[in-house]
Amino acid sequence: MPKVKTHSRAKKTFKVTGSGEIAFAKAFKSHLLTKKSKKRKRSLRGGALVHKANLPFVKRLLRLK
Known part of the structure; x- marks a missing residue:
């Protein structure tokens, strides 16, 4: 049986x-950041x-x- 990828x-x-x-990095922090609030961007940081x-x-x- 072959190896499972x-x-x-x-x-x-x-x-x-x-x-x-x-663990994983949060999404939605790469572009279109001007319309997102500071609070939202701060929570996406970690x-x-x-x-x-x-x-x-x-x-x-x-x-x-």
């Missing part, structure tokens, strides 16, 4: 932290962790157990 976009988007959680409801799906994309 990791999802290409997922391996660029998600990183596994040292404690085993999965990263975030994958919610536990989405964790099995993301782990399947990354081929983690």
Whole structure:
């Protein structure tokens, strides 16, 4: 049986932290920033962790157990 490939976009988007959680950078912070409020841009600045409801799906994309 051949090797199963990791999802290409997922391996660029998600990183596994040292404690085993999965982190990602927030979207909508690349362009058209003048119409977005300071508060919204500030909240997009940091990263975030994958919610536990989405964790099995993301782990399947990354081929983690």
